[in-house]
Amino acid sequence: MDDWARKVVIVTGASGGVGTALCRLLASRGCRLGLVGRSRVALEALAEELRQAGAACLACETDVGERAAWTETLTQFEHRLGPADMFIHTAGRLHLTDPLRPNIDDLAEMLRVHYLGFVYAVQVLLPGMLDRGRGHLVAVGSLGSWRGLPRAAAYSASKAALSTYVESLRPPLRQRGILLTTIHLGLVRTSMTDGLSVPRPWRMLAPDDAARRIIRAVERRQREAAFPCGQAWAMRLVHKLPPWAFDWCMTQADRYLFRTAAAPRPTP
Amino acid sequence: MSLAGRVAVVTGAAGGIGQALCRALARHGCALGLLDCNEAGLATLADTLASAQAPHAAEIVDVRRRTDVQRAIASMERKLGPVDILVACAGVTGVTLVRQLAVEETEHLLEVNVLGAAYAIEAVLPGMLARRQGQIVGVSSLAGCRGMPFSAGYSASKAALSVFLEGLRPPLRRKGIYVTIVLPGHVRTPLMDAAVVKPPMPPISPDEAAQHILRAIRRRSRVCAFPRRTCLGLAYLNCLPTRLFDWTMTIGARRTSDVEY
Numbered sequence: 292m293d294d295w296a297r298k299v300v301i302v303t304g305a306s307g308g309v310g311t312a313l314c315r316l317l318a319s320r321g322c323r324l325g326l327v328g329r330s331r332v333a334l335e336a337l338a339e340e341l342r343q344a345g346a347a348c349l350a351c352e353t354d355v356g357e358r359a360a361w362t363e364t365l366t367q368f369e370h371r372l373g374p375a376d377m378f379i380h381t382a383g384r385l386h387l388t389d390p391l392r393p394n395i396d397d398l399a400e401m402l403r404v405h406y407l408g409f410v411y412a413v414q415v416l417l418p419g420m421l422d423r424g425r426g427h428l429v430a431v432g433s434l435g436s437w438r439g440l441p442r443a444a445a446y447s448a449s450k451a452a453l454s455t456y457v458e459s460l461r462p463p464l465r466q467r468g469i470l471l472t473t474i475h476l477g478l479v480r481t482s483m484t485d486g487l488s489v490p491r492p493w494r495m496l497a498p499d500d501a502a503r504r505i506i507r508a509v510e511r512r513q514r515e516a517a518f519p520c521g522q523a524w525a526m527r528l529v530h531k532l533p534p535w536a537f538d539w540c541m542t543q544a545d546r547y548l549f550r551t552a553a554a555p556r557p558t559p
Numbered sequence: 560m561s562l563a564g565r566v567a568v569v570t571g572a573a574g575g576i577g578q579a580l581c582r583a584l585a586r587h588g589c590a591l592g593l594l595d596c597n598e599a600g601l602a603t604l605a606d607t608l609a610s611a612q613a614p615h616a617a618e619i620v621d622v623r624r625r626t627d628v629q630r631a632i633a634s635m636e637r638k639l640g641p642v643d644i645l646v647a648c649a650g651v652t653g654v655t656l657v658r659q660l661a662v663e664e665t666e667h668l669l670e671v672n673v674l675g676a677a678y679a680i681e682a683v684l685p686g687m688l689a690r691r692q693g694q695i696v697g698v699s700s701l702a703g704c705r706g707m708p709f710s711a712g713y714s715a716s717k718a719a720l721s722v723f724l725e726g727l728r729p730p731l732r733r734k735g736i737y738v739t740i741v742l743p744g745h746v747r748t749p750l751m752d753a754a755v756v757k758p759p760m761p762p763i764s765p766d767e768a769a770q771h772i773l774r775a776i777r778r779r780s781r782v783c784a785f786p787r788r789t790c791l792g793l794a795y796l797n798c799l800p801t802r803l804f805d806w807t808m809t810i811g812a813r814r815t816s817d818v819e820y
Contacts, residue, residue, distance in 0.1 A: 358662075390730035391688060395625070395677045398723065402669060406715060414662045421657070436722065444726025448673070448719040455718035458706025462805040463657050463812070463820045514801040534728075534781035541729040 296321035299372045301365065301416075303355050303408065304382035306333035308481030309431065312502035313379060318346035325368035325375070326350040327361075327382070347372070355382050355408030356400070365415040374419050377509075379429040380409045380453075385483045388444040401449035409453055413460075417469070424468040429509055430457045434477045434517060434526045441541050461514060473515045474505050477522035488548075493521055560777050563588030566639045568632060570622050570679050571649030573600030575748025576698060576772070579765035580646060583773050585613035592635035592642070593617040594628070594679075595649070614639060622649045622675030632682040642683045644776060646696040647676035652750045655711040656818065665712035672716040677723065684736075691735040696776060697724045698741045701784060704793055705804070708812035708820060709755050728781060737779040743768050744789030755818045759811065760788050 300317050304310035306328025314324055318341040328334045331352040338350035349371060353364040369375055382404055386397035409430055420426030435443055436450035454473050461471040478484050480495040489495055496519045508516035517523035532540060567584050571577040573595035581591055585608050593608075595601045598619050605617045616638045618631035636642060651671045653664040676697055687693030702710060703717025721740055728738040745751065745762035763786050775783030784790045796804060812820040 388726065390727050391684075391734065393677070393681065393684070393727065395674065395681050398677055399674055402673065402719065406719070407666065407669070410660070410662055410665055410712075414660050417657075417660065439722040439725030439728070441726050441728075441730050444723050447726055448723035451722040452669070452673075452715040452719035455703065455706045456711045456715040458804075459655070459708065459711035459714050460657065461706070462708070462808045465805065466809065466820075467657070514805065534725075537725075538729040538732060538781065542733065545730070 297323060298376040299323045299325070299369075299374065300377040300379065301325035301327065301368055301375050301412075302379045302381065303327045303412070304380070304431075305337060305350070306330040306352075308381075308483060309476070309479055309498050309501045309505070310379075310381040311337055312498040313381065313505060314341065314348075316499075316502050316506055318344060318348065322346070323372050324348035325365075325372055327353050327355065327364060329354065329382075354404075355380075355411070356403030358407070358411050361408065361411050362415050365412060369416075369419070374423065375416050375426070377427040377429065378412055378416055379431070379505075380412065381431040382408055383431070383433075383450075383483060385443070385446050387442050388446070390441050390444060393444065398445035398448065401445055402452060405449040406452040406456065410456065417464075420469050421467055426469045427472070427509065428457075428464075428469065429472045429474065429505070430454065431474045431476055431505070432457075434475045434522055436475070437526050437530045438532075438537060441545060470512055472509055472513055474508060475515065475517035475523065475526075476501060477517075477519050477526075493525075494519075560779065562773075562777065564590070565643040566590045566592065566636075566641065567644040567646060568592035568594065568635060568642050568679070568683065569646040569648055570594045570620075570628075570675065571647075571698075572617075573597040573604055575750055576743065576746055576765050576768045577646070577648040578604055579769035580648065580772055582607065583766075583769045584644075585611060585615070587773070589644070590614040590639045591616075592632070592639055594620045594622065594631055596621045622678060623670045625674075625678045625681075628675075628678045629682045632679070636686070641686055641690060642693065644694045644696065645679060645683045646698065646772075647679045648696075648698040649675050650698060650700075650717075650750065652710070652713050652753055654709050654753065654755050655713070656709065658819070661712065665715075668712045668716040669719070672713075673719045673723065676720055680727075687736050688734055693735070694737045694739065694776060694779065695724075695727075695731070696739045696741060696772065697721075698743065698772075699724070701742045701744045701789055701793055704742070705796055708808050709816065709818065739775050739780055740782050741772055741775065742782065742784040742790075743771075744784075744786050756812070756816045759815055760786070760792070 305326035432454040433450040567589045572593035699721040700717040745758040747762045771785040
């Protein structure tokens with residue numbers, strides 16, 4: 292997208308982390324924003340801040356996994372802001388998996404938020420985009436979805452569903468002028484990754500950096516983007532491993548990373 | 560590993576691959592727990608097994624219902640003994656078109672293919688961990704390896720299942736529980752009747768598929784992908800950069816289907 296000014300962009304997961312950073316960046320470029328998030332306080336604060344900076348924005352506290360409420364919010368946004376030019380799905384949550392007692396409720400919840408949240412939004416926004424012959428749908432996935440990572444099995448699974456769904460729709464939609472971009476994001480320093488640590492030589496990416504790189508990938512109309520670079524290459528390598536080698540590596544990594552760590556955090 | 564005298568629970572036992580696998584397992588002397596929501600199919604299979612004098616127990620269960628799955632598996636364990644092998648085979652398919660995204664169907668695919676399998680695993684896992692032995696076989700699909708044309712919802716659900724099982728595999732193996740991810744290509748089953756794409760390669764029969772799975776169970780394979788031609792095709796797709804992948808999918812979809820891509 293060459294000209295950002297007055298584009299209508301709807302961002303989920305705006306109340307924290309990468310979503311917030313993205314909104315600030317988009318607002319500074321003159322976009323009209325629809326903000327969706329879980330935390331009303333953070334969302335209102337962000338909307339106020341953006342309005343004072345002169346951006347037009349609407350905020351709504353919605354759970355994107357609830358189809359009826361989410362559809363209603365999207366319809367309202369399109370009604371009040373104008374037809375959406377872009378949709379960015381950053382909403383995400385992380386529940387670590389205890390492989391010996393996998394919590395299926397966590398799996399279901401993450402599938403709802405990461406995957407179905409995107410599906411519901413596409414269902415609402417796509418007909419309009421198809422009629423106009425343009426639009427851009429951006430899904431923020433995870434590097435972790437390239438293989439099933441033991442401590443994050445359910446998270447990996449839900450993000451894999453998202454990126455596979457996008458990949459499946461990408462070719463036919465591109466022919467019709469609608470772009471789809473999958474961002475494979477590594478570890479970013481947000482409240483979601485709080486309590487996780489990465490071994491050297493890797494660093495966690497700052498949310499602002501992540502947002503900048505997402506915007507760059509979107510501007511270049513990339514189909515996929517994976518960053519930070521080091522983590523992406525490591526995962527590319529892991530992706531190529533045969534099953535037995537993958538299992539061995541994961542076992543070693545688990546011993547190394549979780550030597551002292553306690554069991555996964557209890558789920559709220 | 561010998562299969563004689565083992566207890567195998569199979570979800571989606573009444574149709575397609577599940578049914579063929581049940582017959583094959585029974586021939587090898589397994590005691591079978593059959594779960595399916597198709598009452599008539601289940602009764603037919605149970606009759607066949609009874610006439611072959613294979614020990615079995617059948618329950619009519621919708622795998623989307625968590626408590627029902629748990630109850631059914633518990634009752635089977637009482638009848639047949641502790642579960643040695645779980646085959647999560649229950650699956651549905653659906654078509655996703657650009658003009659008709661079929662969101663309800665996408666939700667349904669997710670519930671049956673991913674959560675259905677997860678509920679069954681949840682039901683047998685504590686017992687297997689206590690005995691420090693067992694095998695979990697999840698029937699996913701090669702379609703889950705990449706996003707396939709016309710089947711966004713199906714590919715996504717199978718991708719989630721494969722990745723979830725892969726995440727469980729290394730830690731469970733250390734506890735003596737073997738996880739096998741089955742990735743079938745096109746198999747001639749009721750599932751395929753719904754497809755809008757003519758398979759680019761001739762589909763194999765459910766019995767052939769069952770033989771592949773049986774071998775994987777005996778060898779405790781980590782991954783069991785078949786038929787070979789489809790695997791090679793997919794390996795080729797996996798080497799392509801995204802732009803070429805998209806192009807290949809577009810051409811492929813036009814050649815193999817009459818439906819507007």
